[in-house]
Amino acid sequence: MVFDLDMIKAFYKQMPSRIAKARKIVNKPLTLSEKILFAHLHEDQKVDVFGRGKSYVNFAPDRVAMQDATAQMALLQFMSAGIPKVRVPSTVHCDHLILAKDGAKKDLADSITASGEVFNFLESVSNKFGIGFWKPGAGIIHQVVLENYAFPGGMMIGTDSHTVNAGGLGMLAIGVGGADAVDVMAGMPWELKWPKLIGIKLTGKLSGWTSSKDVILKVAGILTVKGGTGAIVEYFGPGAQTLSCTGKGTICNMGAEIGATTSTFGYDEKMAQYLRGTGRREVADLADSVKAHLTGDAEVYESPEKYFDEVYEINLSELEPHVNGPFTPDRAIPLSQFAEEVKKNGWPQQLEVGLIGSCTNSSYEDITRSASLAQQAVDKKLKAKAEFTITPGSEQVRYTVERDGYLSVFEKMGGVVLANACGPCIGQWSRHTNDPNRANSIITSFNRNFAKRNDGNPNTHAFVASPEITTAFAIAGDLTFNPVTDTLLNLEGQSVKLEEPKGHEFPPKGFDVKDPGYLAPAKDGSHVQVKIAENSNRLQALSPFAPWDGNNLKSMKLLIKAKGKCTTDHISMAGPWLRFRGHLDNIANNTLTGAVNYFNDKTDSVKNQLTGGYGPVPATQRAYKAAGTPTLVVGDHNYGEGSSREHAAMQPRHLGIRAILVKSFARIHETNLKKQGMLALTFANEVDYDKIKEDDSIDITDLTSFAPEKQLTLVLKHKDGSSDTIKVNHTYNAGQIEWFKAGSALNLMAKQISTPGNGAATSVVKKTAKKVSKKPIAKAAVKKTKKVAAKKLAKKVAPKKSAKKAVKKVAAKKSVKKISAKKASKKAVKKTAKKKK
Ligand code: MIC
Ligand code: SF4
Numbered sequence: 001m002v003f004d005l006d007m008i009k010a011f012y013k014q015m016p017s018r019i020a021k022a023r024k025i026v027n028k029p030l031t032l033s034e035k036i037l038f039a040h041l042h043e044d045q046k047v048d049v050f051g052r053g054k055s056y057v058n059f060a061p062d063r064v065a066m067q068d069a070t071a072q073m074a075l076l077q078f079m080s081a082g083i084p085k086v087r088v089p090s091t092v093h094c095d096h097l098i099l100a101k102d103g104a105k106k107d108l109a110d111s112i113t114a115s116g117e118v119f120n121f122l123e124s125v126s127n128k129f130g131i132g133f134w135k136p137g138a139g140i141i142h143q144v145v146l147e148n149y150a151f152p153g154g155m156m157i158g159t160d161s162h163t164v165n166a167g168g169l170g171m172l173a174i175g176v177g178g179a180d181a182v183d184v185m186a187g188m189p190w191e192l193k194w195p196k197l198i199g200i201k202l203t204g205k206l207s208g209w210t211s212s213k214d215v216i217l218k219v220a221g222i223l224t225v226k227g228g229t230g231a232i233v234e235y236f237g238p239g240a241q242t243l244s245c246t247g248k249g250t251i252c253n254m255g256a257e258i259g260a261t262t263s264t265f266g267y268d269e270k271m272a273q274y275l276r277g278t279g280r281r282e283v284a285d286l287a288d289s290v291k292a293h294l295t296g297d298a299e300v301y302e303s304p305e306k307y308f309d310e311v312y313e314i315n316l317s318e319l320e321p322h323v324n325g326p327f328t329p330d331r332a333i334p335l336s337q338f339a340e341e342v343k344k345n346g347w348p349q350q351l352e353v354g355l356i357g358s359c360t361n362s363s364y365e366d367i368t369r370s371a372s373l374a375q376q377a378v379d380k381k382l383k384a385k386a387e388f389t390i391t392p393g394s395e396q397v398r399y400t401v402e403r404d405g406y407l408s409v410f411e412k413m414g415g416v417v418l419a420n421a422c423g424p425c426i427g428q429w430s431r432h433t434n435d436p437n438r439a440n441s442i443i444t445s446f447n448r449n450f451a452k453r454n455d456g457n458p459n460t461h462a463f464v465a466s467p468e469i470t471t472a473f474a475i476a477g478d479l480t481f482n483p484v485t486d487t488l489l490n491l492e493g494q495s496v497k498l499e500e501p502k503g504h505e506f507p508p509k510g511f512d513v514k515d516p517g518y519l520a521p522a523k524d525g526s527h528v529q530v531k532i533a534e535n536s537n538r539l540q541a542l543s544p545f546a547p548w549d550g551n552n553l554k555s556m557k558l559l560i561k562a563k564g565k566c567t568t569d570h571i572s573m574a575g576p577w578l579r580f581r582g583h584l585d586n587i588a589n590n591t592l593t594g595a596v597n598y599f600n601d602k603t604d605s606v607k608n609q610l611t612g613g614y615g616p617v618p619a620t621q622r623a624y625k626a627a628g629t630p631t632l633v634v635g636d637h638n639y640g641e642g643s644s645r646e647h648a649a650m651q652p653r654h655l656g657i658r659a660i661l662v663k664s665f666a667r668i669h670e671t672n673l674k675k676q677g678m679l680a681l682t683f684a685n686e687v688d689y690d691k692i693k694e695d696d697s698i699d700i701t702d703l704t705s706f707a708p709e710k711q712l713t714l715v716l717k718h719k720d721g722s723s724d725t726i727k728v729n730h731t732y733n734a735g736q737i738e739w740f741k742a743g744s745a746l747n748l749m750a751k752q753i754s755t756p757g758n759g760a761a762t763s764v765v766k767k768t769a770k771k772v773s774k775k776p777i778a779k780a781a782v783k784k785t786k787k788v789a790a791k792k793l794a795k796k797v798a799p800k801k802s803a804k805k806a807v808k809k810v811a812a813k814k815s816v817k818k819i820s821a822k823k824a825s826k827k828a829v830k831k832t833a834k835k836k837k
Contacts, residue, residue: 002280003132004063004089008151011062012290015039015153019293022047029297031307032266033197033232036172040155042189050194052309053230056733058189063089063149063156064181067141068122069096070159072582073646074178075125076542077746078185082753084129084526087187091132091149092122093141097578100389100423101430108137108419117538118582120531128525138517139394139420142166142359146249147278147396152267152287152294157184161256161644161668162359162447167264168249169271170294172232174262177646177672179745186749191735195261196231199308202239204317208500209335209484211369212247213361213445213466215314216254217322221332222312226638228260229667231309235265236301239316244505245274246363253360254447257329259641259666266295277506321469321484325449326441326461328565335469339480347461347479348441354474356467357391357418358425361445364397369503370471371406374413376498377475381490385477388415391423396513404507413475424454427575431455441479443470450569450642452594468501539582544750545653545677547743553630553658553700557609559621561634561692562595567642568669570594572651581647588651592617592633599694607694618655625656634692635662640669649673659700661714661728663689674736677744684711684727691726695719706740708733
């Protein structure tokens with residue numbers, strides 16, 4: 001079955017004329033990213049020469065995808081909009097709430113028992129509102145989207161930061177918070193700041209041990225976790241066309257780790273093959289008919305420095321495998337230097353577990369290349385020294401690799417096949433260990449490796465590498481092993497060497513699957529009842545946040561000044577807390593518990609200025625809230641990096657925190673804060689971070705004249721009676737200031753929807769105007785029902801040396817960040833340049 005074919009046809013029909021219209025106005029050759037952006041302007045958005053990193057522009061994305069952990073909040077919000085059916089094709093994927101413990105079959109059954117209530121809720125909301133539903137076990141959202149929904153030149157948003165994976169099929173796919181998804185599902189314009197553009201030219205061809213993953217591991221090293229913020233990364237060049245479609249997906253997927261808005265590749269033969277190989281010949285034929293529009297203009301790729309803000313070039317032939325980490329995905333270490341780094345830094349040398357799969361790396365190609373190493377281990381009588389797990393990305397991949405005999409090869413090597421789900425990647429891993437706090441090392445082919453992410457142990461040193469390198473390390477069980485050069489002793493005492501991995505981009509016998517795990521929604525969902533169990537501690541209808549009272553904020557207490565990295569995992573931890581993703585009050589009990597308090601270097605221990613004592617962050621904040629005392633949180637750079645979870649914005653809002661003041665924000669998190677009616681502020685002078693003291697009371701003295709591009713003034717009143725006055729910046733435009741005033745973007749939407757003739761939403765509302773009862777906000781659409789048996793769902797678906805070689809930066813104007821000698825490798829990477837258009 002080909003999904004969305006009519007929509008895709010209609011889009012391709014209009015694409016050429018939309019691009020032509022934009023061309024007339026901008027009057028210059030276009031990158032692929034610009035073509036896709038212009039082709040998706042909302043009908044009410046005038047074409048213009050938009051300022052990169054400046055202009056807010058309204059778009060009309062083609063589709064929406066949501067995963068179970070974020071869909072709960074997104075759909076609780078959507079239900080309150082009073083719209084009977086989603087306006088664009090949308091899907092929900094059950095993948096995050098699945099355990100990784102004993103193996104696929106048991107884990108899936110146990111997860112359905114444990115989270116049946118949530119799955120039933122998601123299934124019934126999907127059925128009611130016209131949303132496609134992918135059952136637990138069907139696979140990880142991004143792999144399922146790549147196999148079924150992504151199409152070249154399309155634009156989608158998804159409530160998960162790795163939505164960007166679909167760039168592998170030439171889409172602009174962007175991770176957002178649930179409130180943004182609500183806008184698009186409601187048919188309203190979706191707003192994004194016109195992105196900056198980073199071009200990465202790929203030359204040469206991968207070989208031997210190097211794979212697509214190493215391209216993005218290298219890029220992460222160059223650009224760092226914030227280097228892509230506000231930018232689209234567009235890959236091009238002869239090397240790009242040699243990469244498999246799923247390999248391109250891997251590269252785009254992990255673009256989330258450099259903060260990029262998204263990444264993409266031009267349409268090519270590899271993508272056409274993938275579309276045909278996954279049963280979408282019609283889409284490939286349609287794409288072929290508009291081919292010229294599905295890639296950047298020739299002039300752009302000939303002189304990229306004229307059209308991109310930054311350009312890098314990577315020679316795939318010279319690129320080495322990399323291992324990134326620990327604790328951050330941008331610490332990129334070429335394999336040839338890894339052993340030395342391990343020893344130098346005293347990282348635990350013994351590898352305890354190797355984990356392959358996840359949404360980043362679970363293609364047929366990844367699995368078969370890794371299996372070729374597992375087969376060698378079996379043939380050469382090597383026993384894997386580390387534990388080894390495999391997480392297939394979708395039921396289609398799992399079924400096919402099982403049919404082709406690869407899963408049994410892993411099992412012979414001692415591997416455990418886990419459910420088609422996020423599992424260990426999102427801390428749903430019940431790791432078998434005798435000491436959950438021991439310093440230890442693991443390697444994964446996932447994308448993130450923040451402290452505590454996989455197993456909750458802050459002392460687990462998690463490294464990220466390709467599935468092939470991960471498999472080789474799992475066989476060796478030692479981080480100082482280099483599979484390219486070293487030998488291993490087998491069970492018979494002989495020294496043997498692993499040959500280069502080999503695999504297939506496509507199954508020679510084609511993909512197959514018995515039950516892909518898809519449930520189509522009812523044609524008319526008006527009679528479907530949404531299921532929320534009575535007294536649920538997993539799901540809670542939302543109450544609207546209070547609107548702004550129109551006054552300046554006075555005497556806010558400092559709740560916490562967070563030190564160093566503060567990702568969404570630090571603000572709202574995943575793992576065991578995932579179970580409360582649909583219950584705002586319960587999940588709020590983890591708020592900022594991972595953030596390090598600047599004043600005592602501890603996590604979850606802050607001073608309560610009302611009592612003078614120290615306590616956990618959530619409890620302290622609840623005490624302030626009970627006392628009616630407003631509070632503020634201070635943070636460092638790239639605050640809120642990591643994921644799209646809007647809980648990291650809703651929880652502080654729910655607990656009564658009024659403002660977040662940081663050196664810089666990660667894109668999705670900043671938008672999430674704005675959408676939820678919070679004040680997201682940045683220091684005009686970063687050094688003012690040092691002026692914030694533990695006992696400060698803080699006023700915002702000019703909030704009453706809150707306006708776009710106008711700084712706000714904060715007065716820091718210190719305990720000793722002295723004070724500092726500082727300026728802070730914000731990026732709110734006029735519409736976003738209205739969200740703040742209304743209490744949240746959703747409050748504003750609900751108001752507009754129930755007031756026809758008022759504001760931007762009226763065109764949507766005309767046809768649907770239905771009164772929304774706002775207290776509690778979700779009630780209108782929710783019918784409380786008794787707990788539904790989980791069983792219903794139980795149907796099975798089952799740089800120094802060679803790194804320096806590969807990259808070059810092709811130089812440019814002053815505004816371009818120079819790559820430090822350490823990061824950019826001289827030979828393999830060159831930075832090409834920035835030039836103003
Ligand atoms: C992640 O990889 O961190 C997640 C879990 O997929 C998140 C979404 C979430 O927190 O639910 C993401 O990447 O956006
Ligand atoms: Fe799931 Fe991990 Fe991918 Fe996030 S990064 S979608 S948790 S597999």
